[in-house]
Amino acid sequence: MSNIQPTYSHWLDRWIFTSFPLSAEALGLYRILYASYLLVWGIPNFEWITNSPDAFFNPPAYSIAAFFSGFPPYWFLQGLSLLVVVCCMALLFGWYTRWVSITLFIAIVVGKSFMFSYGLIGQDLIVWLVPLFMAFGNWGNKFSIDEHKNNNHSANINTWPVTMMALLLGFGMFSAGLPKLLGGWLDTSTHATRGHFFTQYYVIGDLKLLSTWMINITSPIVWEVMDWGAVFFELLFLAAIVKPRWFRLWLLLAIGFHTTTFLIFNISFHFQYIVYLLFIDWGKINPALYRRLEGFTNSLFSIKWFVLAVIIYLPLYMLAQQFTQQPGTLAPSPFIMATDLLGLDYKIVMGISALLAAYVVVLWQLTSKPSIK
Amino acid sequence: MDPETISPYTKHIRVAFILVAFILPLQLYMVLTQGNVYPCLHLPGFQPVLDNHTSLYYTDRNLYAITQNQQRIPVKYTTLFNVLPEYFARHTMNHLFVANRASHTIVLDKSTKHWIHERLISVTGTKDIDFLEVETISYQYNKENPSNPEVSIQYTLILPLLDE
Numbered sequence: 001m002s003n004i005q006p007t008y009s010h011w012l013d014r015w016i017f018t019s020f021p022l023s024a025e026a027l028g029l030y031r032i033l034y035a036s037y038l039l040v041w042g043i044p045n046f047e048w049i050t051n052s053p054d055a056f057f058n059p060p061a062y063s064i065a066a067f068f069s070g071f072p073p074y075w076f077l078q079g080l081s082l083l084v085v086v087c088c089m090a091l092l093f094g095w096y097t098r099w100v101s102i103t104l105f106i107a108i109v110v111g112k113s114f115m116f117s118y119g120l121i122g123q124d125l126i127v128w129l130v131p132l133f134m135a136f137g138n139w140g141n142k143f144s145i146d147e148h149k150n151n152n153h154s155a156n157i158n159t160w161p162v163t164m165m166a167l168l169l170g171f172g173m174f175s176a177g178l179p180k181l182l183g184g185w186l187d188t189s190t191h192a193t194r195g196h197f198f199t200q201y202y203v204i205g206d207l208k209l210l211s212t213w214m215i216n217i218t219s220p221i222v223w224e225v226m227d228w229g230a231v232f233f234e235l236l237f238l239a240a241i242v243k244p245r246w247f248r249l250w251l252l253l254a255i256g257f258h259t260t261t262f263l264i265f266n267i268s269f270h271f272q273y274i275v276y277l278l279f280i281d282w283g284k285i286n287p288a289l290y291r292r293l294e295g296f297t298n299s300l301f302s303i304k305w306f307v308l309a310v311i312i313y314l315p316l317y318m319l320a321q322q323f324t325q326q327p328g329t330l331a332p333s334p335f336i337m338a339t340d341l342l343g344l345d346y347k348i349v350m351g352i353s354a355l356l357a358a359y360v361v362v363l364w365q366l367t368s369k370p371s372i373k
Numbered sequence: 374m375d376p377e378t379i380s381p382y383t384k385h386i387r388v389a390f391i392l393v394a395f396i397l398p399l400q401l402y403m404v405l406t407q408g409n410v411y412p413c414l415h416l417p418g419f420q421p422v423l424d425n426h427t428s429l430y431y432t433d434r435n436l437y438a439i440t441q442n443q444q445r446i447p448v449k450y451t452t453l454f455n456v457l458p459e460y461f462a463r464h465t466m467n468h469l470f471v472a473n474r475a476s477h478t479i480v481l482d483k484s485t486k487h488w489i490h491e492r493l494i495s496v497t498g499t500k501d502i503d504f505l506e507v508e509t510i511s512y513q514y515n516k517e518n519p520s521n522p523e524v525s526i527q528y529t530l531i532l533p534l535l536d537e
Contacts, residue, residue: 013383016390051456055485056465118457119464160386164393171397178401202512202522203433204463215520329458 019244020162025290026282027134027157028094028142032293034130035092037274039313041350042330043088045081046111047321050074052118059117064110071114081331083107085317086310091131093306094144101135104128115329122329127271129168130278133161143297145306162278163241169275170241173254177234185231191223193230197265206266208348214264226260233257244279248365251276255358268351273358280361284368431512432527434466438493439504439531452496453489470507470530479507479532490534505532 008014054070071077087104091097108128116122138157140146185192200206201215217223233253240250254276258269320332330336339346436453438446454462470479481489493502508529512522 012387012390016386017383048456048458052465053485053488055469055482055488056457058468115461118461119468120461160390164390167390167393168397171401175397175401198512198514199431203431212520218519327456327458329461 015242016160016163018159019166020159020279022137022157022159022162022282024138024142024157025293026285027137027139028144028147028297029285029290029293030278030282031094031097031134031139032092032143032297033277034134034274035088038088039092040333041270041335042328042333043081043084044108044111044115044329045084045321045327045331046077046115047074047081048327049114050077051327057117058119059113060121063116064113065117071117077111077114080107080111082314082317084111085314085331089306089310089313093301093309094140094146095303095306097140097144097146098135098138101131101139105132105135123269124271126165126169126172126275130165130275133164134278135161137161143293143301145301145303148298149303165275165278166241166247170238170247173234173237177231177237180227180231181235185227188220188224191220191227193226194223200265200267208266208345210263211266230257248279248281251279252362255355255362259355262351262355266348268347268354270350270354273354276358277361280365284365433510433512434470435508435510436466437506437508438497438499438502439506440499441501441503444499445506446497446499446502448493448496453492455496470532479530481532483536486532486534489532493534503533503535505534506530507532 008017049071050073052071057065057068057070059065059068084104084107087100087107090100091104105128112122112125112128136158137160141157180192183192184190197211197214201211233250237250237254240246254272258272262268317331320337324332328336332340335350336346339349434450436448436450438448440446450466451459451462454465457465469481469485489505490502493505494500506529509527511525511527513525515522
């Protein structure tokens with residue numbers, strides 16, 4: 001692990017290249033966590049799209065799908081879904097990591113372009129920008145097949161992709177806050193959050209968690225505080241990217257923000273947490289953990305085990321697809337199937353477990369010794 | 374140490390950051406002006422449409438399959454469109470069953486009508502279905518009892534499913 005930190009003369013270079021110092025080990029560990037998150041919690045699936053008549057086809061003006069007149073054939077969607085699965089597994093094992101990361105991003109963007117041709121646009125792109133940019137951070141240099149096979153030409157790791165992700169996340173939040181500001185959320189005579197809550201409650205019919213309690217909260221102060229809080233929290237996210245410490249504080253606020261959204265609106269942004277994990281202080285990880293991980297990955301992360309894992313996982317994945325009653329945007333992952341077996345709402349369980357995991361990470365970060373900067 | 378001595382790509386990376394910093398506001402401008410954005414550039418938290426934030430009225434749709442002997446069978450939109458994930462079903466329903474304001478009709482091609490007909494037969498278990506009724510209702514906020522809104526029918530449209 002190299003501790004040599006180059007000094008940059010220009011503030012822009014200092015911000016780009018030194019904001020989030022990371023080691024090759026930390027990047028390798030994050031890659032494993034990211035791929036495991038997808039494989040255990042759910043990989044996007046596009047096969048269900050094929051069951052729709054072309055009258056449902058309503059792509060946005062600026063979309064890959066806008067170049068087509070209808071939905072693609074089944075073989076294409078199945079191929080794309082399987083490609084995503086294989087890419088996630090290759091990412092876990094770190095096999096041709098850079099190319100696999102870029103392929104995963106492209107496959108997801110193509111699939112989601114058709115998925116978002118029903119009039120609904122999802123908000124998870126930030127999750128898929130991670131492999132695109134981390135491919136250039138060389139996150140496959142450690143704990144991977146590449147490490148031993150020398151599949152990566154560049155030996156150095158780069159941390160500028162983490163700063164790029166901070167910029168994109170900060171801007172994403174800012175662009176959520178600006179329309180709210182322009183839309184009159186700060187007008188004290190109206191309660192925008194309450195308006196959205198009513199739609200969620202009456203029209204969508206999400207009556208879980210705290211929503212049935214919140215419906216009777218009529219205090220204008222409570223609802224107005226939420227309006228103002230949401231606007232300023234989202235707008236100032238962009239300013240927070242200037243300093244890593246501010247940015248981490250804002251991520252902490254974001255977890256609180258998502259908790260409120262989850263409890264009141266039943267909307268879980270659990271997929272965001274895997275992105276937030278990129279920005280924690282990785283220097284606080286105990287080196288002993290890396291040594292153990294190295295021993296584990298050295299014995300398990302080989303081409304032989306990778307091929308065996310694909311041979312086992314793919315048929316199970318395809319079999320699970322056959323037994324799925326209601327299609328979902330995620331493939332039936334081990335997590336989804338386990339919650340189904342227990343008769344639980346997987347979205348609620350997913351939201352709660354992601355929140356708990358996020359709070360455990362926050363607690364660990366706050367209580368452990370700061371790393372040397 | 375000069376950045377250029379660290380990596381031959383330092384300049385390129387700097388340019389990439391500056392480009393992204395210019396592209397992102399451009400995308401925001403598109404979102405604010407068009408309310409429609411390419412999913413590839415769709416970052417978390419975007420809310421392109423912020424209408425009705427002051428309104429306390431919310432519209433919804435009820436669907437009914439109408440049989441030859443005028444029996445009215447309620448059908449949930451999630452059941453009719455259960456080939457799609459739940460959130461997609463609502464958007465598809467709103468896209469398909471939006472009435473033409475001038476003629477107050479729903480215009481669908483033959484194959485889509487056929488698809489809806491087949492789905493209705495399948496989900497209701499009744500073969501003699503001739504029409505789909507689309508009832509647009511509104512919820513009005515009830516100040517005295519927030520959890521019990523007043524519901525009123527805005528308009529009802531009957532969609533013939535069999536070929537004329």
